[in-house]
Amino acid sequence: MSASVHPLRPRDAAPSLSPLLALCAPGLHAVNTVILERMHSPVALIPELAGHLIAGGGKRLRPLLTLGCAQLFDYAGTRHHKLAACVEFIHTATLLHDDVVDGSDLRRGKATANTIWGNPASVLVGDFLFSRSFELMVEDGSLRVLKILSHASAVIAEGEVAQLTAQRVVATTEERYLEIITAKTAVLFAAACQIAAVVAERGNAVEAELESFGRNLGIAFQLVDDAIDYVSDAGTMGKDSGDDFRDGKVTLPVILAHARGSEAERRFWRDAMLGRAAGEEELRHATALLHSSGAIDDTLARARLYGARAIDALASFQHGAARDALIETVEFAVARAF
Amino acid sequence: MSASVHPLRPRDAAPSLSPLLALCAPGLHAVNTVILERMHSPVALIPELAGHLIAGGGKRLRPLLTLGCAQLFDYAGTRHHKLAACVEFIHTATLLHDDVVDGSDLRRGKATANTIWGNPASVLVGDFLFSRSFELMVEDGSLRVLKILSHASAVIAEGEVAQLTAQRVVATTEERYLEIITAKTAVLFAAACQIAAVVAERGNAVEAELESFGRNLGIAFQLVDDAIDYVSDAGTMGKDSGDDFRDGKVTLPVILAHARGSEAERRFWRDAMLGRAAGEEELRHATALLHSSGAIDDTLARARLYGARAIDALASFQHGAARDALIETVEFAVARAF
Numbered sequence: 001m002s003a004s005v006h007p008l009r010p011r012d013a014a015p016s017l018s019p020l021l022a023l024c025a026p027g028l029h030a031v032n033t034v035i036l037e038r039m040h041s042p043v044a045l046i047p048e049l050a051g052h053l054i055a056g057g058g059k060r061l062r063p064l065l066t067l068g069c070a071q072l073f074d075y076a077g078t079r080h081h082k083l084a085a086c087v088e089f090i091h092t093a094t095l096l097h098d099d100v101v102d103g104s105d106l107r108r109g110k111a112t113a114n115t116i117w118g119n120p121a122s123v124l125v126g127d128f129l130f131s132r133s134f135e136l137m138v139e140d141g142s143l144r145v146l147k148i149l150s151h152a153s154a155v156i157a158e159g160e161v162a163q164l165t166a167q168r169v170v171a172t173t174e175e176r177y178l179e180i181i182t183a184k185t186a187v188l189f190a191a192a193c194q195i196a197a198v199v200a201e202r203g204n205a206v207e208a209e210l211e212s213f214g215r216n217l218g219i220a221f222q223l224v225d226d227a228i229d230y231v232s233d234a235g236t237m238g239k240d241s242g243d244d245f246r247d248g249k250v251t252l253p254v255i256l257a258h259a260r261g262s263e264a265e266r267r268f269w270r271d272a273m274l275g276r277a278a279g280e281e282e283l284r285h286a287t288a289l290l291h292s293s294g295a296i297d298d299t300l301a302r303a304r305l306y307g308a309r310a311i312d313a314l315a316s317f318q319h320g321a322a323r324d325a326l327i328e329t330v331e332f333a334v335a336r337a338f
Numbered sequence: 339m340s341a342s343v344h345p346l347r348p349r350d351a352a353p354s355l356s357p358l359l360a361l362c363a364p365g366l367h368a369v370n371t372v373i374l375e376r377m378h379s380p381v382a383l384i385p386e387l388a389g390h391l392i393a394g395g396g397k398r399l400r401p402l403l404t405l406g407c408a409q410l411f412d413y414a415g416t417r418h419h420k421l422a423a424c425v426e427f428i429h430t431a432t433l434l435h436d437d438v439v440d441g442s443d444l445r446r447g448k449a450t451a452n453t454i455w456g457n458p459a460s461v462l463v464g465d466f467l468f469s470r471s472f473e474l475m476v477e478d479g480s481l482r483v484l485k486i487l488s489h490a491s492a493v494i495a496e497g498e499v500a501q502l503t504a505q506r507v508v509a510t511t512e513e514r515y516l517e518i519i520t521a522k523t524a525v526l527f528a529a530a531c532q533i534a535a536v537v538a539e540r541g542n543a544v545e546a547e548l549e550s551f552g553r554n555l556g557i558a559f560q561l562v563d564d565a566i567d568y569v570s571d572a573g574t575m576g577k578d579s580g581d582d583f584r585d586g587k588v589t590l591p592v593i594l595a596h597a598r599g600s601e602a603e604r605r606f607w608r609d610a611m612l613g614r615a616a617g618e619e620e621l622r623h624a625t626a627l628l629h630s631s632g633a634i635d636d637t638l639a640r641a642r643l644y645g646a647r648a649i650d651a652l653a654s655f656q657h658g659a660a661r662d663a664l665i666e667t668v669e670f671a672v673a674r675a676f
Binding site: 042127150153 | 384
């Protein structure tokens with residue numbers, strides 16, 4: 001992650017998604033066309049509700065990873081456009097169901113679909129997008145891709161249930177937390193990257209490298225997200241600061257602060273995660289403890305570690321614009337909002 | 339549907355699922371083994387919640403149709419066991435989400451999963467079963483089967499959203515109602531039957547016959563279900579009579595009674611479906627109107643029509659125990675509880 005691999009970016013400029021976006025602009029246009037075409041349905045509520053979220057300011061990070069990884073091979077085909085759309089559909093279906101599960105009312109700075117159309121519509125449109133993503137994969141026809149993405153979907157759902165089970169239980173271990181975020185976030189990042197190697201027919205070893213790249217990037221991304229939840233506000237991040245706190249979501253910052261806390265602090269975290277003391281004043285106290293205990297800093301240090309692993313996974317790939325853009329994407333994921 | 343094709347069943351005996359169950363007993367045992375194995379997860383809540391519904395007294399009608407149709411060809415393989423389990427997983431995922439969408443508290447005479455474990459768990463475990471069903475299909479490896487079942491899943495979800503949109507709108511046409519129940523119910527029956535022809539490699543024409551058999555049976559089945567909702571009680575049917583009425587679900591009996599009603603009766607149905615007058619007294623009045631207008635009888639007459647079409651779709655198959663059992667299954671679906 002030294003600056004020397006990016007001679008074109010000034011040493012003091014913040015890393016951004018711009019290089020990946022510039023590299024993948026034509027591909028992303030093609031992916032967006034597939035997304036718009038295939039979220040269509042004669043049942044008007046489906047494109048309306050899905051469009052609210054899909055058109056609603058998402059970064060398209062997962063499809064961009066598929067596109068960027070395909071660029072590593074100068075892959076000249078178009079199969080990955082449909083598959084990148086699949087990945088975005090799976091992601092969107094997950095978000096719709098997550099917002100129902102969490103009762104969230106704000107995502108990316110906008111009212112959530114469940115707030116506008118209700119939980120039933122969000123559940124069912126999520127199901128539709130999920131099914132549609134499978135139809136798209138089947139059209140592509142690669143059993144290898146189908147295996148990777150169907151497995152990813154099952155692992156995501158399993159991770160979401162595991163997270164629900166762990167909710168409000170503050171004495172979770174860091175290992176268990178890592179298992180959960182790997183399942184619910186990192187496995188789809190990994191699949192998005194790996195399928196680029198599948199369509200470009202690069203074999204198992206290269207697939208494994210991109211899987212590792214995506215998985216470690218996904219873990220880093222989620223760690224930073226979980227830290228951001230305690231230091232952002234709705235204006236900058238599009239979600240309310242403290243959402244995880246109010247929902248009793250036991251993320252790594254809380255696990256570390258709890259483990260390092262005094263008896264009284266541990267009791268505070270236990271009560272807070274159980275929802276017994278999760279008001280604004282408690283959120284301020286929680287944030288102070290997260291900083292004073294080093295929990296936020298150390299969560300970010302771990303994110304940098306996984307980011308470094310992601311970058312190392314690209315070691316054997318040809319140096320060039322694609323690899324540079326993917327490396328800067330990792331740096332962006334780790335550094336954003338700090 | 340004359341009794342002469344069933345020389346072994348006494349002329350006055352009610353049709354039942356027994357012949358199909360007897361014919362498919364070893365296959366059903368194998369399917370149940372797959373189901374139990376593959377709903378397992380280290381996340382204990384998944385088998386616990388899924389098992390509540392899967393082990394909870396369902397008739398396994400859809401897997402039985404796959405097994406019974408395979409018997410038409412004396413198919414000797416085992417691929418259909420895994421695929422029948424897929425179909426049951428898709429069905430179970432749909433039920434879990436339906437109960438969340440409808441806020442139901444009783445299914446098959448037992449408390450629903452959402453009542454016991456909450457809506458979030460039901461949504462997420464439904465997602466898991468749905469993903470797991472795709473993993474099972476991918477393991478089978480037939481792109482033809484994947485296409486049929488992924489398309490069926492998307493159509494089901496589309497039908498569920500369409501039903502949600504049509505909810506409480508009493509001036510729905512019979513055609514629109516038929517489209518919705520075809521999507522949300524009959525397409526999975528059709529797929530369950532069609533895939534038996536795919537694994538037995540019988541070609542497009544035979545696939546189309548079994549697709550038609552399943553689709554028409556599914557429509558008949560749903561029509562009877564919608565009539566039963568007004569004439570059963572929880573003791574005999576495992577669901578509360580009048581659930582559809584209370585939920586403002588505009589089913590064919592209501593569409594017919596509304597269309598045939600006086601101005602005052604139409605106003606009654608409109609108010610009732612909007613939830614403005616859906617108490618016990620109104621339910622009694624509704625049931626009386628459904629009988630006096632002939633709406634229940636005519637819904638059942640339509641069910642018999644679709645049942646007859648289902649049986650006609652079997653015309654070209656070899657006469658024997660499998661065909662007889664499938665025909666009696668149609669007769670059972672049409673006649674049950676009356």
